[in-house]
Amino acid sequence: MHIHILGICGTFMGGLAALAREAGHRVTGCDSGVYPPMSDQLRALGIELIEGYGAEQLALKPDMFVIGNVVSRARLADGTPKFPLMEAILDAGAPYTSGPQWLAEQVLAGRHVLAVAGTHGKTTTTSMLAWVLEGAGLAPGFLVGGVPMNFGISARLGSLAGGQERPLFVIEADEYDTAFFDKRSKFVHYRPRTAVLNNLEFDHADIFD
Structure with missing residues (x-):
């Protein structure tokens, strides 16, 4: 494709x-x-x-x-x-x-998605979680809103490892809108099996009431 x-x-x-x-x-x-x-x-x-x-x-x-x-x-x-x-x-x-729709259909389907949400600290927490899982030998996939120094790349697919039923995928779950034709938050598309919520405050007043 x-x-x-x-x-x-x-x-x-x-x-x-x-x-x-x-x-x-x-x-x-x-x-x-x-x-x-x-x-x-x-x-x-x-x-x-x-x-x-x-x-x-x-x-x-x-x-x-x-x-x-x-x-x-x-x-x-x-x-x-x-x-x-x-x-x-x-x-x-x-x-x-x-982007979120393509990701959900082409990458996240069939994976155990761990989504990191919250107003602050998403990028850091996503990077840390991916690194912990990497250290545990679980070879997670991830998509981080930055380039973690320990991985040297912002995203990878990962692989099935450590006796998991399905590959793990850690994603920074952004609440900002998906696209001009889909005003839902990006994370609506991700359907995680595990969610991490760092904190919650009113934010993005340009799109949320």
Whole structure:
């Protein structure tokens, strides 16, 4: 499968790209801010990065466009689309999905998902939990909203180990919205068997009441 990721240099979408590449998919992507650490990680994995959201990328004809939540249907002051590629995808009727939906269907299905949620400390706790499970010989998969120094990569698939019935997968369960066409929190898609809730405060007043 060839997937083209819009917003690929975000920490979540960059991790998703790494997982897709490890799974054997062809991965390309675009963003308006192609910079380290995610750009370095993606280029090291052989993922082609395109600067900007030009409509000409429709010609790549991927099997699926994966849309990050940075993308919207907003227009600039002169009335032109802020994300021309998204408008081209919609006009052409090309297949698209959100990052969390793709992850749930292509990676998390069949795995024991451990989701780390909360207002503060998700990235640190997710990294620590993955490292503890790694030290226990359980070879977890993970997706972290950063690049942990002890792993050197933000995401990996992991493997079945330690007598587990299904592979473990640790994920940073972000409460922010999924995409402009799916305003549910990302973690709604993950369906974890184990949940870690660090803390809970009102946050993201731009999308929550």
